[in-house]
Amino acid sequence: MRHFFDVSVTVNGTRYERTVEPRLLLSDFLRHDLGLTGTHVSCEHGVCGSCTILFDGQPVRSCLMLAVQANGHEILTVEGLGTSDDLHPLQEAFWEAHSVQCGFCTPGILMTLVPFLEENPNPNEEEIRAAISGNLCRCTGYQHIVDGVKLAAKKMSASL
């Protein structure tokens, strides 16, 4: 017997009403039920950080949450951060600093950094590395990502 529950979630400012099984992961809900495929799934055991989204403003691994837990809450995914024509300063900085290679870990890293930069507008190298130490990247060796964060911090404080 399969059970279903109604959920109402606001994602990137839009309210979605869906009916889901309780065991449906939030990551799968976002990607396949809502078609927001920018959030990526890589380990499904909460280690790699690729699936990180903002849940009521806090960075959360969506593979460790169930869709039903998001009922009544607000989520921000990478699609809500910027578009190709209107990039967020963090995305612009990543582009300039060559912080992206395959791009698979990128959305999770961006979402981790958004609240980090709000709380730490001028982070040093060590602080940045600690902040992203929960996000695995196999392509870049992290250096250009760290450079991208420093550049983003500069851009974001300049626009204040």
Place this chain on the structure above:
Amino acid sequence: MTKKYIGKRIKRSEDPRLLTGEALFVDDVEIPGMLHAAFLRSDYAHAYLKSIDISAAQALEGVVAVFTTETMGDDWQPGPPLVSPPPTVEDVIFHSRTQVPLVKDKVRHVGEPIAIVIAENRYIAEDAVDDIVVDLEPLDVVVDIEKAMQPDAPLVHDDLDSNLAAHIKQEKGDYAAIREAADLIIKRRIVIDRGAAAAMENRGVVAQWDAKSQHLTVWDTTQAPIPIRNGLAARLDLSEHQVRVIAPFIGGAFGPKMMMFYPEEMLIPWVSIKLDRPVKWIEDRYENFYATTQERGQVHDAEMALTYDGRILGVSDVFLHDSGAYDPYGLTIPLNTQCHMMGPYDVANYYSESKVVFTNKIITTPVRGAGRPQGIFIVERLLDLAARELGIDPIEIRMRNLIPPDAFPYEHKIIDQAFAPLIFDSGNYKPVLEKAADMIGYDQFVKDEQPRLRAEGRHVGIGIVPFIETTGVGPYEEPG
């Protein structure tokens, strides 16, 4: 031609899409009516498959089909060998044994797929996998590559006399003779073990058969869409223009996505045609450790012959290479290792013998480095130990042996992974080594910083290693 762009630090044109989540990866493909696959994988590393009962799985609500080797009938065939043994080397032994879509009579490594479930979603498919009853008779397992070569070792492939998959020897000059003239022989046993590529994106295949237009579209996390297209067309009895393979954005690969005709790659398109429905399989991280290829396992008995002033007279090495349960990738990795065991040095005498060994482990195919790190590890370790014994500075001993700039093209008289002669086309090695030493402040560290830190109780060390890399192999590419 003006050089306006070559050599410049240009921003990448693909980045905006990747940064905004707009880039298509294989798991992003959604097709109406798409079904999802999950595999029953073996818990045993070596076992006879006695029976499978899929009836409970088939009966589960939401399950569309369950396939085993039996139900595949004549369509079941092992994957093609990807790289043939080198035609130009004498006395090469090579037993080709390739991976299968689903286990037929015997399981040869943990995680080998036994059955595939197709359901409305992955959750239901995994439920059904748990309902499959399979009877496996465990056999003795062979894991260690040295034990695998012992006469009483369990056989991974019963139709062979031993677990020897391949044997290749390459020589240059006469090591045995030069050994007699050496002032110093460094002889050591060196063991290198396996690692995974572990790209952030796991593998995946989506196949969509369109019966009306008799056309198959496949999205695949592959580094090689064209060979996949060609091979699938051949296996499925289609012509090449009926098959389109798309490798969209790939979330890292590092080699194992160049392995072709994985069981899943062979099966998913077949299932799509059989059911006349689009089918998706996405590997999860746990599966990735069992179902995606790995690399680096080797055991070397290596030797270097030198003069008292640190000049390398020759290198000799006999090594076992762990192939895992099958050997679809031929001798690529051992050949790479053989080509890197002389490093960037002027070595006139070389003997290398490689035995490729079957074990009950996941298949070995190239992972970034692909046998080269092992070769460099051997030559650099032997040289370091020689430097220690002879009391020669580590940089100095390397300088004495580097191929000089006027010696290029430098011929090594052995062949590389592409069966081409190993010829070093060009190089100017000394300035690179000097630059690295300069950038790290080698002399100053050894003279001043290190003694100071040691006096403070710190254990700080410095290392410097030069290396060559064979690159740019054929066969060819063609853009339009």
Place this chain on the structure above:
Amino acid sequence: MATGVGTQGQGHFTSFAQIVADQLGVDVRDVILVTGDTSEFHWGTGTFASRGAVVAANAINASAKRVREKILALASKVLEAPEDELELAEGVIRVADIPRISITLGELAILANPLRGAVEPGTEPGLEATAYFGPQYGAIAFGTHAMILDVDPQTMMIEIKRYVAVEDCGTVINPLILEGQIHGGVSLGIGNSYYEKLVFDDNGQLLNASLVDYLIPTAAEVPRIEVGHEETRSPLNPLGSKGVGEAGAIPVPALFAQALENALPEYDLEILEAPLSPNRLFELLREKEREL
């Protein structure tokens, strides 16, 4: 431009576009690379073995060169000027000394595929070309890595204080992309040296089949890597390039062993295995302590 070489994330869309842009005198942003789709082209192998910058790039260079030749031949007729007086720049072909006599590439392409009239015998319609590149043998790149390592013989924790990588891979197409490849390769090499090892038990069971137990280096383990360049061109291809995709990973285990032995001279270690791990280093040091 379409090529059979796919992408793993190394930036082929851009580095290959740089080559075409230089040959055809267009803005690199106007070059669109199509890759990874077998409906776009028919022949090719794939992206592996550090071959993209050599094999694919040179094939692209050759085909772009042929397109350039076609452009000049047709433009010469249209503009009624000899080929050697023409220049290609900013998406336009013009007479070098009289720049107002010009035609855009787009307009020329339309003229190259006429709806009426005849295509001259001995020529082809369109401004397309296909070229192959198959190297005679592989190009050999060279590099040297150096590292300063701090190890705590009580906790077995290590810290890489400095890391230097000097590369000579011939002609460099995009230095930013090249550095990214080195950084990524080194991070895998660091994994292969001290953190990553697949452990099989005697029953062939993989004991660490998860990212909790198979340790991929994080931003806290990978140091800042200082990259240096030398450029010794390869005589094997017109671009003079050699591959570099795997270079970062190759010397690291050997480098680690050397630096670790150098950091612990009182133990007189001989490191004859890779990968190590904190646990394994502990065992090696305790073994040595019993001996000494």
